[in-house]
Structure formats: structure tokens, C-alpha cells
Amino acid sequence: MNQSDEVEITLQVCDPKIIAGLNKFIVYTIKGMDKNGQFDIQRRFSDFKTIRSFLLTKWPGCYIPPVPPRKAFGNLEQQFIDERRLMLEDFLKKIATLKYLWYSEEFQVFLKTPGEIEKALLSVPKITNEEIINKYQDAFSDLSGREINREIIQKINDFKAYIQKISPMVQNFKQIAKNIAEAKSSFQASLIHFITVFIPEYENNVLLEYVEQKERLIFANLIQNEDAQGLINQYCDLLKEPKFQELYQEVRKEGKQLKAFLETFAEREKYESQKANAESRQKELQLELQEVLAGKTTIRTLFSKGKKEDHITKLQQQIADVGKEIESYQFICDIxxxxxxxxxxxxxxxxxxxxxxxxIKNIISYEINLSKIAEEFWSKVLKSENMQQQQ
Structure with a gap:
């Protein structure tokens, strides 16, 4: 490996800005550094979709991480913008782990050429079968000599069937996870309101009439206590963390990732289909050549003004050319x-x-920390002087 390839790639997607116009849209700034130097460029969401589509075409059969889903309404809301920024950054970080994608000509154009990405990518020439073979041999040289057998074909077919089977289930899980995240967030927001607003107001406006002395109030006095205030703030800060949103976001991303992997299978199958079409053309040409050699008249020879020998030579050349095409398709399919x-x-x-x-580790750690601070807080309430006096 070239030493420059070991240079750590740093990146961030930041500073989302709304661009006014006939149709408002968001631009995101991409900053960072790779072995080719620094980059600092603005891209809109559609640009990320464009480069991903381009990578699919240029790197057939490779898994290309998905970009976030499109949203027709509410895409200018701050929460949505923040979530999308994180997802776009995650997309780039995944590409950064795949050096052959990151340092490809098309991705470097996306990263470092200002202006409209579609126009910039027009400068990248269409890829030929020979170029695919050459760059894959270079990028995946460690795969040389791997055997293609019945087991590996079965593995591919089984995994495709598996993805097709579970995709509807994951969509169902996504809705369940969303409901859990929203319920958890709503409960914790209500709990914050209960501790900091509802109970203190109840004590000041209702309980005070019963106990007659402000000093005998519990929560109203506790939230005024400097020692207790830090604990209350810590507890409320934890309650504000939408940790179960991670569960929803992961299941949401998984649905997109499964769809993206099906695209990987589709690209491989596309070349299998092109190979089959070339083989069919070759058989037609061979059949026509046999008929010409046998002196039979074909549709083509009927309207041909050339000599029989010339037609035979032309057919032989076409058969040879299609044979080379089949070989290249076969090589790509094998790769x-x-x-x-x-x-x-x-x-x-x-x-x-x-x-x-x-x-799961993050959620468990969060729940443990939340339980500890909750126990500490409620214990402090229980051990407060006014509670002790009532026992």
C-alpha cells in the first residue's frame, strides 16, 4: 500500500443553510482533509443522491452506502435538517472507509470541484468493460484466485432471498421503534414538567393552604436549594436526551441499507443479463454463418450486394468480436x-x-445512568427534612 493511502481522512458536514428562491433548499458544507489535501465545498441533498447513483454505475457490484430518504414536506424544519446533516456525514464516513470509492475520480470531483455536480461529472468518461476489469483487478487484488463454486453462488442467492424476506419486517419494526421513541420522549418530557413545574406549582398554589408554611413545601423548596439544583439539572438533562431515537434511526437506516444491498445484486445480475444477450447474438450469427456456408439465402444475404466471401468474413469477424464481448462480461461476472x-x-x-x-450498549448505558441519577434524586426527595417530619 502506498504510504499516502494511509493518511487519515478527516471530514465533517456542517453549517446547513437555507437558500431562498423559487424553491427553497438546504446546502451543507463539507470540510476535511485527505491525502490530496484539504477540501471545503457546499453541496445540497440532491448532490449526494447524484454522486451515489454515479458510484453505483462506476463500481457495479460494490455495496454503496445509502443516503438519507427524501422528504416532501417538513424538510426545512430544524430538527429534520439536523438529523439529515448527521446522516449525510455518516454516509461520507462510510465512503471514507472504502478508499477505492473515496479516491475514485468521480468522488474526488464531487468533493473538490465547485459548481453543479451533474455538470462536473460530465467530465468523467463512461466506463468500459475493460476499464472495470482493470480497476477491479487493482482495487481487489487480494481476491485473486478465489474459487467460484456452488457454495458461493448459493450463499449469494440465499442472502438475496433473506433480504427480500426481511425487508417488509424491518419496515414494520421501524414503525414500532418510532412509536417507542416517541412514547419514551413524551414520557420523559412530561416527567421534567412534573418535577420542575407541575408539582412546585401545586405545592405553592394548593398544598400551601393545607400546610400553611412555605418552609414545609417539598419540591418548591428543593428546586430552590443550590445543592439539590445541580442534581435536578443533571436528572433533567438526561431525561431530555432522546436516546431511544437511536433505536428508531438504526432500524430506519437498516431499511435503506437492505435496499442498497439489493442494488448490489441488481448490478451483478445486469452483467449476467448482458452476457446472456451477447451469447444469444453469437448463436444467431453462428447460425447465419452456417446457412451462408451451406449456400442458403438469408434475410441479410437477400439484400446484400457484396460477395459471398465478404459476407462470410464479416460474419466471422462479428462472431469473434461478440466472443471477446462475452469473455469480458464473463470476467466481470466472475469478479x-x-x-x-x-x-x-x-x-x-x-x-x-x-x-x-x-x-444497544449505548441505550443500556444511558438507562443505567438514568436509573442511578433517578435513584439519587428521589432518595434526596425522600430524605428531605420536610418528608422526614411527615413520617
Missing amino acids: LTVLVGYVEIDKFKMEKQFQYYNM
Whole structure:
């Protein structure tokens, strides 16, 4: 590996700004540094979708991380803008782990060429089969010699069937996770209001008539106490954290990731289909050549003004050309089969494991911290002087 390839890529998506006009839209600033130097450029959401589509075309069979979903209404609300900014940053960070994508010509154009991305990408030439073969041999040289067998084909087919099966389930899980996150957030917001507003007001406006002395109030006095105030603030700050939103966001992202992986299969199948079409053309040409050699008249020879020998030579050349085309398609299909079967599926599974366990660990840590501070707070209330006097 070239030493420059080991340079750490740093990046951030920041400073979202609303651009006024006939149709308002958001631009995000992308800042950072890679082995080619610093970059600082503004891109809108549609630009991220454009570069992802371009990567799919230029790197067929490779898993390309998804960008956030489009939203028709409410896309200028601050909460949505903040969530999208984080998702777009996550998209770029995933690309940054895949150096062959990050340092590809098209992605560097996206990252460092000002102006409209679609116009800029027009300068990147369309990729040929030969170029795909050459760059894949270079990018994935460690896959050389991997065997294509029945087991690896079955692995690919089984994983595709698995994704198709669970995708509707994940959509259902997404709605359940959203309901849980919203219910949890609503409850914790209500609990903050209960502690800091409702109970103190009740004590000052209702309980005071019963106890007759302000000194005998509990929460109203507690929130005025400097020692207790820090604990209350700490408790309320934790309650304000929408931690279960992580659960919803992860399940939401998973649906997009599953769809993105199906695109990986689709690209491989596209080349399989093109190979099959080329083989069909070759058979037609071979059949026509046999008929011409046998002296039979075909539709083409009927309208041909050339000599029979010239027509035979032309057919032989066409058959040879299509044969080379089939060879290139076969080579690409083999590369994509090895790439998907030996790399992309396993990498995808490992990433999903990491994301899930990391999310659960964060939620558990949060709940433990919340429980500890809650116990400390309620214990302080229970042990307050006025509560002790009532026992």
C-alpha cells in the first residue's frame, strides 16, 4: 500500500443553510482533509443522491452506502435538517472507509470541484468493460484466485432471498421503534414538567393552604436549594436526551441499507443479463454463418450486394468480436461474484452486528445512568427534612 493511502481522512458536514428562491433548499458544507489535501465545498441533498447513483454505475457490484430518504414536506424544519446533516456525514464516513470509492475520480470531483455536480461529472468518461476489469483487478487484488463454486453462488442467492424476506419486517419494526421513541420522549418530557413545574406549582398554589408554611413545601423548596439544583439539572438533562431515537434511526437506516444491498445484486445480475444477450447474438450469427456456408439465402444475404466471401468474413469477424464481448462480461461476472460472495456479504453482516451491539450498549448505558441519577434524586426527595417530619 502506498504510504499516502494511509493518511487519515478527516471530514465533517456542517453549517446547513437555507437558500431562498423559487424553491427553497438546504446546502451543507463539507470540510476535511485527505491525502490530496484539504477540501471545503457546499453541496445540497440532491448532490449526494447524484454522486451515489454515479458510484453505483462506476463500481457495479460494490455495496454503496445509502443516503438519507427524501422528504416532501417538513424538510426545512430544524430538527429534520439536523438529523439529515448527521446522516449525510455518516454516509461520507462510510465512503471514507472504502478508499477505492473515496479516491475514485468521480468522488474526488464531487468533493473538490465547485459548481453543479451533474455538470462536473460530465467530465468523467463512461466506463468500459475493460476499464472495470482493470480497476477491479487493482482495487481487489487480494481476491485473486478465489474459487467460484456452488457454495458461493448459493450463499449469494440465499442472502438475496433473506433480504427480500426481511425487508417488509424491518419496515414494520421501524414503525414500532418510532412509536417507542416517541412514547419514551413524551414520557420523559412530561416527567421534567412534573418535577420542575407541575408539582412546585401545586405545592405553592394548593398544598400551601393545607400546610400553611412555605418552609414545609417539598419540591418548591428543593428546586430552590443550590445543592439539590445541580442534581435536578443533571436528572433533567438526561431525561431530555432522546436516546431511544437511536433505536428508531438504526432500524430506519437498516431499511435503506437492505435496499442498497439489493442494488448490489441488481448490478451483478445486469452483467449476467448482458452476457446472456451477447451469447444469444453469437448463436444467431453462428447460425447465419452456417446457412451462408451451406449456400442458403438469408434475410441479410437477400439484400446484400457484396460477395459471398465478404459476407462470410464479416460474419466471422462479428462472431469473434461478440466472443471477446462475452469473455469480458464473463470476467466481470466472475469478479462481481467473488466480490459479493467473499467480501460484500460478510462485510455487511459484520457492520450490522457492530451497529446493533453499539446501539444497544449505548441505550443500556444511558438507562443505567438514568436509573442511578433517578435513584439519587428521589432518595434526596425522600430524605428531605420536610418528608422526614411527615413520617
